Amino acid sequence: MSTRWGILATGGIAHAFARDLALLPDAELVAVGSRTQATAEAFGEEFAIPHRHGSYQALVEDPDVDAVYVSTPHPGHHDAALMAIAAGKAVLVEKPFAMDAAEAREMVDAARAAGTLLVEAMWTRFLPHIARIREILAAGTLGEIVYLTAEHGQWFANDPQFRLFAPSLGGGALLDLGIYPVSFAHFVLGTPAKITAVSRAAFTGVDATTSMILQYGSGAQAILTTSLAAASANPAAIYGTEARLEIDGWFYTPTTFRVVSRDGTVLERYDVPHEGHGLRHEAAEVGRCLQAGLTESPLLPLEETLAIMGTLDEVRRQIGLDYSALAP
Numbered sequence: 001m002s003t004r005w006g007i008l009a010t011g012g013i014a015h016a017f018a019r020d021l022a023l024l025p026d027a028e029l030v031a032v033g034s035r036t037q038a039t040a041e042a043f044g045e046e047f048a049i050p051h052r053h054g055s056y057q058a059l060v061e062d063p064d065v066d067a068v069y070v071s072t073p074h075p076g077h078h079d080a081a082l083m084a085i086a087a088g089k090a091v092l093v094e095k096p097f098a099m100d101a102a103e104a105r106e107m108v109d110a111a112r113a114a115g116t117l118l119v120e121a122m123w124t125r126f127l128p129h130i131a132r133i134r135e136i137l138a139a140g141t142l143g144e145i146v147y148l149t150a151e152h153g154q155w156f157a158n159d160p161q162f163r164l165f166a167p168s169l170g171g172g173a174l175l176d177l178g179i180y181p182v183s184f185a186h187f188v189l190g191t192p193a194k195i196t197a198v199s200r201a202a203f204t205g206v207d208a209t210t211s212m213i214l215q216y217g218s219g220a221q222a223i224l225t226t227s228l229a230a231a232s233a234n235p236a237a238i239y240g241t242e243a244r245l246e247i248d249g250w251f252y253t254p255t256t257f258r259v260v261s262r263d264g265t266v267l268e269r270y271d272v273p274h275e276g277h278g279l280r281h282e283a284a285e286v287g288r289c290l291q292a293g294l295t296e297s298p299l300l301p302l303e304e305t306l307a308i309m310g311t312l313d314e315v316r317r318q319i320g321l322d323y324s325a326l327a328p
């Protein structure tokens with residue numbers, strides 16, 4: 001059975017999601033909701049979407065929608081998700097899932113009480129190369145994991161109106177870009193026992209460049225950096241006692257990787273062509289979970305989403321990034 005999607009908010013990533021959804025069999029884009037009717041009409045026109053709603057409330061109440069994709073700026077995720085859950089919809093919420101762990105907990109509690117499906121749209125987690133890396137980690141090919149590195153740096157011109165610089169829109173590198181390395185570390189090593197973070201602020205007070213060292217009960221370490229002031233090649237690597245796994249940039253998008261033994265032998269080359277952006281894999285997972293009657297995805301359980309939000313909270317505490325104290 002096809003999953004009938006409604007897109008909530010019509011910004012940059014909503015466009016990418018709509019385009020990629022068109023490549024997915026068993027998915028139909030039936031509705032869009034925007035803060036204004038005119039924007040809903042324009043987006044609906046662009047993607048031939050039959051139902052166009054001039055409010056988020058009207059979208060979540062659309063009886064033809066099975067699953068809602070929440071793609072507002074971060075501070076809107078909590079309220080939009082709660083609205084969709086209250087209407088009984090399955091919800092896929094863009095990253096970061098919420099502004100902090102407390103908001104995230106409310107969303108998870110509401111979905112559990114309603115018995116509805118809730119998934120964090122950390123699209124990387126559902127990509128084909130990550131599925132293969134999951135198998136390699138489970139097989140123990142790398143030996144004991146000693147450390148990993150991951151970075152996400154992009155350069156943006158200083159613009160106080162731009163979402164990434166605006167405190168009122170949850171700006172800063174950490175929540176928008178840094179969440180990819182953080183989520184990757186959680187994927188490989190679980191919840192850290194100790195976090196150490198340093199940061200330099202942008203001109204609006206949000207974080208511009210943030211580096212983190214995560215330490216684990218196993219003794220492993222994760223070394224992570226994010227920046228909105230420098231363009232990185234965005235690689236990641238996992239180093240084990242037997243072999244290392246080198247993911248080419250950009251590690252969190254569809255890409256290639258190698259497994260190299262400690263004597264330098266290439267044990268595996270992953271180089272599978274990928275069509276489209278890659279956002280559809282998270283939508284496919286929502287469809288699969290709905291069909292199977294699941295209320296969360298086993299590939300990214302809600303407790304892990306909460307743990308990731310907890311790590312981000314601790315980093316923000318250490319670097320002194322308090323949105324309520326910054327001018328909007």
Ligand SMILES: NC(=O)c1ccc[n+]([C@@H]2O[C@H](COP(=O)([O-])OP(=O)(O)OC[C@H]3O[C@@H](n4cnc5c(N)ncnc54)[C@H](OP(=O)(O)O)[C@@H]3O)[C@@H](O)[C@H]2O)c1
Pocket residue numbers: 009010011012013014033034035036039040071072073074076094095096121123163169175176
């Ligand atoms: N997975 C990915 O690769 C990826 C990439 C980029 C962004 N994201 C995430 O997706 C979310 C949206 O990012 P984006 O780049 O699409 O943002 P964007 O281009 O600024 O669009 C956000 C949309 O949210 C709605 N909105 C609601 N309240 C708003 C407000 N106060 N100010 C501005 N817009 C508001 C607007 O749609 P209406 O006017 O229709 O209501 C707007 O078009 C963020 O949480 C971000 O982290 C994910």
